[in-house]
Amino acid sequence: MRKPKLKARQGPTAKPARNRRSAEQMLVELKRCLREISDLTAAGDILTWDQATYMPRGGADARARQCAALYGLAHEQAVAPALGKLLDALAHYGERLPRDSDDASLIRVARRDFQKMIKIPPDHVTRANAHGSASYNTWTRARPANDFAAMVPYLERTLDLSREYSSYFAPYKHVADPHIDDADEGMSTASIRKLFSELKSQLVPMVGAICERPVADDSSLRQAFPKAAQFEFALNLAQRLGYDFNRGRLDLTHHPFSTRFSSGDVRITSHVSENNLGDVLFSTLHEAGHAMYEQGVSATLDGTPLGKGVSAGIHESQSRLWENVIGRSRDFWEHFYPSLQRVFPEQLGSVPITVFHRAINKVARSIIRTDADEVTYNLHVMLRFNLELQLLEGRLGVKDLPEAWRAAMRAHLDVAPDDDRDGCLQDVHWYSGYIGGRFQSYAIGNILSAQFYGAALQAHLDIPREIARGEFSTLHTWLRDNVYQHGSKFAPNDLIERVTDAAMSMTPYLGYLREKYAALYWLPGSLSAR
């Protein structure tokens, strides 16, 4: 039995009875508008989640159209002149409120978002989306076929569109700056170049020293592990960290992600490989890190632009903190390894924890970024960051990308892929969206994971002992109080300063790597020489 679905809502053009509204009334209206944009975006995200988890393949065409319709409506409302007028009218009111108050932050951030959004002509959005979809579809066939030539015209157009996008934000110091600012507000090509140059100078000798030592044996992770038991174990780990399953869930997908539909519904997805136990363990911990951040955002910010993590780099810091700093630590496995052995007695019963811990921290010069260990990972990121800049600057032609990739791999990592499939075709990023600002956040996240963890340790020296007992509430609570709850209220650099009493710094991260890998690879002194 069905009845026509009749639901009405207040029209977006509904006008109040009088022309002069109080600031409070306008604020209520602003929140209504923003919540509607948030609801439409969330609806699109729900459809996207379903597409990646449960949708039957026959649903693909209509689903692409349905998602586009929802994001399109959200975009339409996000650039509506009425919203701009409301924000302008509230600007002065917002400036008189305490800067850190929710309302002042909301008006400030929503206004900045609006002013950015309206700089982008609608026809650019249409062209960029259509091109992105076509390029992605071609890439899904070109990568397995190792056919870089097929991607050349797409990449050239992507490069044009990426420069065109930047042009709407002129003047800028570097053509990549608008893209970088989108992902990591307050950062720039110059600041990241400086950061990466320092980081590289420290990492290259570190990788060299580690790779001179005997390679870690990770064959214990490569046995046959029944999938259902892997999934169950990873789910329990996420729960133990503090990921709230009353406000979330874990499902399987091909490329794991986390997604927020509201403060009460933040989901994670993961991937299980029968012959790689690390896959489900670390993708689940990684996504749980992202999701605990989102679950921890103050519920009062829900439905506003403040109600989500503040930047790509800060977000990655949280996933990396739980995945690597915690999840690949000896303390963590002191507690959980015995239960993992009980779940897989045949596979792990006779594997000592020392061997397992080395296996999950195996360092090797490899060709695939997503499989890289936490030391070499940053070198993969820098390589991509540099190539992005060269492409955008016009110093590197698209057709020369494969060779430049191989040369950079040899220079950065002393290995090179046999083909483009595992070379410059390996990442989806450039083939589905802009070139520019796509990779730096991963390295920023690594750097910040150690900086935030260091600040937590300063506040609570007991955290490592708690972790070794399988307890995470002190750390989780500290992160929630200091990072998560604020959502996007504070700009990334302000948040870092506020939480750690310092600007972003590599020092804690390098210290963390040196200490950890000196112990793992029996390199006393040699890694901490600099």
Add this chain to the structure above:
Amino acid sequence: MRKPKLKARQGPTAKPARNRRSAEQMLVELKRCLREISDLTAAGDILTWDQATYMPRGGADARARQCAALYGLAHEQAVAPALGKLLDALAHYGERLPRDSDDASLIRVARRDFQKMIKIPPDHVTRANAHGSASYNTWTRARPANDFAAMVPYLERTLDLSREYSSYFAPYKHVADPHIDDADEGMSTASIRKLFSELKSQLVPMVGAICERPVADDSSLRQAFPKAAQFEFALNLAQRLGYDFNRGRLDLTHHPFSTRFSSGDVRITSHVSENNLGDVLFSTLHEAGHAMYEQGVSATLDGTPLGKGVSAGIHESQSRLWENVIGRSRDFWEHFYPSLQRVFPEQLGSVPITVFHRAINKVARSIIRTDADEVTYNLHVMLRFNLELQLLEGRLGVKDLPEAWRAAMRAHLDVAPDDDRDGCLQDVHWYSGYIGGRFQSYAIGNILSAQFYGAALQAHLDIPREIARGEFSTLHTWLRDNVYQHGSKFAPNDLIERVTDAAMSMTPYLGYLREKYAALYWLPGSLSAR
């Protein structure tokens, strides 16, 4: 890594370059508008499906708002003046096309829908939705608490709103007519009263005769059956019938339903009870029947008002046909019972097919509609239909409903519930939407299931033998060609006439019941006396 989701769409107010558009151009524009309404509605339905299957409980509040936002936007576009103008401008063009053509049907049906929709004032929609949600929420607590008094003020308001709704469609012969026409176009209070009066005069003695016989033993269905194996078996049944899992899927929920997101994504949900094997078997067959109808609608009608089943009654005819006429037949289980026994050897290994077949067709006077067998089920429907009319006419006061319910149960079924929980509080319908037109479709579906099946048999005498071999393609193809593919192109009565060469008739249904139950209850002659 995330990039702002920027998608643009053609604005809804986009005007063509010239004022005078050809009919073909307007038709393209009409289809674009309708597809957008369809996409928004589908998005709402996807969120509703998720809510009923996988949503964590923390997501409830935001989800209600998100669904309301989507259905609200769809409604706003469905009553947009621009759409009305387009439909008016196309009316003449449509009338000159062959009446059965897709385009003529589309213009005709979309125009009728629009003209109905705009009669309902937006503030009524808002009030009715808000009241429906509040009433439903109260009912979820009042039913387990057996607290009818708590529902009285809600039901009284529902009754007012239901009459108000009808008033927008005045003049009418009976206040229930607009509600009935919404569900089953072309039917009316008068036509259904006549139908039900005849049906009752036949069913009451049939139930009496059956109930004089020894009651069927269904204890074989009430053993402990592991849930996963039940689910697996039901899933295989749905697949065997012809439900296409490339364009659908089966999930578990509390109250089973089927739902269509596009022609390529029509899902079913089911329910498994450890101690009631019939639950998953027949809810799955029932929902697969609904879903095969939707999967069979011509893909060319997708995204338009024609791209779905035509009425509640016709839809029920398809679910009932597969659930009852096929799924509770001896032929069907001749093929599938041995494999069911192999799945549950301890429980069913020594239960003969005759006993099993009688168990799944046990007739008994019972108090819960959804648990009723296919003979007495119609009496439950008639009882509700009559009470709806009395309430709407003002001949029955809400506070007197519990007693009227018990009296009607005794009169119709010779049993009465001990309390209101299993009496007039048992169905969600009146507590979540209008009173009026909510139940007749179930009985219409029963009647039509036999009429359609009879027509299929006339065309293909071999169908029963195929079913006994577990083959359904002849029947499925016939239904697709004759019923499914047309979607909502033909009005229900036209479709019945077209498919069966006759108006809706009880004769095939009564014949079906007599033959089946005479055999099951060893009543040769007695049931076919009339």
